[in-house]
Amino acid sequence: MNNQTDMQEMILSGAPASPGITVGKARLYKRRRPMVSGRHIPDMDVEQHINRFNRALSVAEQELQDLIAGQDDEEAVELLQAQVAMLNDPDLKKRVELEIKQANRPADAAIDQVFGVYIDLMEEHQEGALKRRSLDLADARDRLIQLVNDNDDTREIPDDAILVAHELSPREVIEFSEHDIRGIVMDRGGITSHAAILARSMQIPTVVGVEEASKSIAANELIILDGNQGKVIVKPSTDTQKKYDDIITEAARKQAKIQQVCDKPNETVDGAGFTLRANIEFENELPSIERFCAQGVGLLRTESIYLHCDHFDDEQKQYTFYGSVLEHTAPHPVIIRLFDAGGDKLFNVAEQEQNPFLGWRGIRMLLDKKTVLKQQLRAILKAAGRYPGRLRILVPMISSLDEVAAVRKAVAIVQGELQKEGEEIDPNVPIGIMVEVPNVAIQARAFAKQVDFLSIGTNDLTQYLLAVDRGNERISGLYSQRHPALWQLIKQVADAGKEHSIPVSVCGELASDPAAACCLLGMGITELSMTPSALPAVKQALCTRGISDMQALASKVLESTTVAESEEIFTNF
Known part of the structure; x- marks a missing residue:
């Protein structure tokens, strides 16, 4: 919901997912869905693709374990452990290998096909725990496809940015937190989404459910993120900036x-x-x-x-x-x-x-x-x-x-x-x-x-x-x-x-x-x-x-x- 308060300032409303107020420049992030092969592979290449899949599993798990080792936040570790459990699920692994063997699909296409079935099943629930897990599984799928294709997963987000995205997985939130992001704004998600849970636990001010925030906010625009009220103020006026500077100063005094x-x-x-x-x-x-x-x-x-x-x-x-x-x-x-x-x-x-x-x-x-x-x-x-x-x-x-x-x-x-x-x-x-x-x-x-x-x-x-x-x-x-x-x-x-x-x-x-x-x-x-x-x-x-x-x-x-x-x-x- 937009409310024009003057010629410049614009207020976007959402749900307050993690408390705190921060001011900074917006950085837009859009997850890139990796390309998947459309071809079939000959029988002689089946074993090679199974090996590539298993290597990707090992690398993806090690990446998550490295993230876990660097965390002292209980919610972050718990959600990362859940993703490790996903990767270790024997049924998923078996189905991907069978898709490679029986359908002669290359590793990336087999991953996409099998994970897609699980994601669709979770999406049918529309809300609740399984719905939230579908995003985590989609993130694991995309990372495995990148690994089997030797693609980089570079995320170019500078330090001290307010991140604006359509939605984020737990892994993305944790990786971006290492850049000391000041806050998070998401188009989608509720206050119980995994991204919101992590943001609260890691004390990153966050507003979710801001419809089309990623389209309404331009890169490098100055914004005020009010995680207490669930508001995002784009191009704040001088008076608004002064008001929020005073609020931030008082909050810091109270915290001390x-x-x-x-x-x-x-x-x-x-x-x-x-x-x-x-x-x-x-x-x-x-x-x-x-x-x-x-x-x-x-x-x-x-x-x-x-x-x-x-x-x-x-x-x-x-x-x-x-x-x-x-x-x-x-x-x-x-x-x-x-x-x-x-x-x-x-x-x-x-x-x-x-x-x-x-x-x-x-x-x-x-x-x-x-x-x-x-x-x-x-x-x-x-x-x-x-x-x-x-x-x-x-x-x-x-x-x-x-x-x-x-x-x-x-x-x-x-x-x-x-x-x-x-x-x-x-x-x-x-x-x-x-x-x-x-x-x-x-x-x-x-x-x-x-x-x-x-x-x-x-x-x-x-x-x-x-x-x-x-x-x-x-x-x-x-x-x-x-x-x-x-x-x-x-x-x-x-x-x-x-x-x-x-x-x-x-x-x-x-x-x-x-x-x-x-x-x-x-x-x-x-x-x-x-x-x-x-x-x-x-x-x-x-x-x-x-x-x-x-x-x-x-x-x-x-x-x-x-x-x-x-x-x-x-x-x-």
Whole structure:
């Protein structure tokens, strides 16, 4: 949408995907689709083309691994690992090789044909996790074609540019970030697209869904990107530039002040204590725990172990990884979430489901794949024996008390086996559950009797409660973690934990929202876990207010009946 404010200045509207304001010259980027051979090859050249394909796979994977090695950003690493898993998918590899052998297609055409089938299948979903993966797969396809044809993949983007593109893949965002780009503007994409997730995680101001931005903005034009409001101002007037210069200066001052908060005690102004922990997945994130003064790990994701072929079923590598995290976070606790893989995280199309978020995932999958569960429990419980009193087990996607009993039984069996093998164990490892399915929140008192702690995963709880796929751009406006019904469920869980004297924490995105964190504390939830970079802002909000103010906020939010009401309450707070 365009709005002409004077003869020069033009405002383009989109969705605010990553906060921040930046000023700079626009640099246009258009992905070049590589050319594909139309010919057929003789039988004598088939093996040569299979070899070229396999070499391209190896090079492409090594490129991604090199990018991973240079990242300390959890979202970037997770998405790159997902692309590695795509390249390692045995079904894809087999189909490309068969296309070369049976159809006598050259390697580039075989890649284009097979990947195209998968991409079309994903595109049919129109929205959601598979739709977002289609762009990642298209990027992998294009890179493989370039490699088999020995084509360069040079991207000429100068440092300090504001990148304007139709759409971007995760690999492109990460590579461009190495040029210190100031911001990103995209024609397509929603706030849950992989590019948007990465931009937020890497703190690159970004506006997405700006229709025809790449056609409306000329190369080298001065633009102001407002990632807070979702606006792009082209050819800003002198007055507009002055206004935004002042906003940027004030934001920098506030950020410097927030950073100073990290070294302060975790207490409200009236002395109420709270605990802030970090959500991590990789060892290279450990320094951020110390930098932002997190009190341990509130959520250690383990899906990358499951998804990476080299680590799958490898008990020793898991044990080493868990031990390293415990070693670097002493004396604080580490909460390890069991593999939350399934539906949306499995790449094999044969295992894809119509609605993966309501399907075979988390503990549902693990109770079927007993070997995977047992091997993970062995690694976790051996690490717990080495670091007694510090490790806790968190079970994802629990929806029934029977599943809790099954997990406890599996833990007891593994502990018994380890003792017989002469391994030291911690017999009192706490077992908690993710509260992300609404029936668990509603029956929180019954579940609280059977577990040692509760951890509320607000991301999934929100989408299940509101029947809104948070990855669906068409209805993303209905997804709100400030919905009164969500807060009423959270209060029920908090009360159940208090009644049964067990800890209750929040590890979803809600904990990263400073105002929401104040409301959670007001409801009696004093343990919050979030991405490390969000810790300073949350801590500042909690340290500069009294617990009575937060309790008043919680009361008002619980009395609200619409999202608009609760939004206004949070804004006024």
